[in-house]
Amino acid sequence: MFILKRQDVEISSIQHPTRDQQVPILYYQEQTFRLISVFKASQEMEAKALWRSLTDNRGKACVLLEEPDRYSVWGKIRLEQSDIHSRGEVFTLATIMLLQAVYLDIAELLGNRQASLFEKDISGLLQQKQFPEISSPEIVKTLLTADPSQITKLPPWQEAHWMTLLEDLHKLGKSYFGDTNFAHQVDDRLTEMPEDERSLFISWLSQSPLSKLWH
Template identity: 55%
Template structure:
């Protein structure tokens, strides 16, 4: 849709209609956009590729914002959409549980294949990622350690992450995995990672993955 500079837009936040959570909102020419994903300043090509995927292949109304230290993608939204989101909470909860399982699987692979020292560095990298991108309930080493070890399927409480958090997590986790392992084998066999989830939840998550370029990364 558009590639914009920071001076072109206004960024504010609003209270979610039904949750105790502030949502960043970008305003451009009277239209409102909600944060979908964030890329670091050296990921310009990845950001543009994901933006094109959303706009050209999925028909989403999105803007790509170029800032001094990052690139961010924002999707058009209305307050009516935010109010309707309450009905989709169960789906996002399922996606969150699946993403935690994927995160834990990569962490275990790092520990098993590369050793405890590398696992500690990986945990620090994840902590820095969550802190930088302001992931709810995951902004401290203690919180990250909890999500790396808890069983999300038996724990009724999952972090209040939204779809844009999950998309960013899977993108960054893929990037980190490539850095640690030097290949992408860790991203194969997602269904094996999710084998303890109910079949319907597995299918729902896989379908969600395949709606974007994430399905090409995690298979």
């Protein structure tokens, strides 16, 4: 969307509503953006690749900020709609994004028929284990295909749900692909998450029993 210099924008921070931390916010032409990722000055290519991926492939409104010592990518938010999530919402969203990543890999590498079977497997799993607010295959289809930034109401899952889904998703993915490569480089699967939320989730994941499966 935009490649901007530091003098083009205003950067400040706001208090996170549920955590004791400040969230970096960028303002440009009465629009509000939240930090997604930071790159060193030597990583211009990587920064532009992420920015293009989000704007061209995902249709997101993003800013690439060029500074003398770094590059940073920022995603547009609407503060009045509470785009800043609580810890539980962060972990639920990250879990959904990992689920979507496996689903997309299956569709891309194994074809639509296998993707449909995976969708059926996941739907049966979530309903069998009585995940909150997962009452039909249509809701599961939405979870698998919705743009994460457009999910206005996340299901009220808790730690037991994240653990169960990620453990079963790992088993399912292994049965489809025949290996566990899909569960590596979790950080790359969550590039669309704001940096602070991504770090929070990965910190929890690395300290949980799931760290042996997802890393």
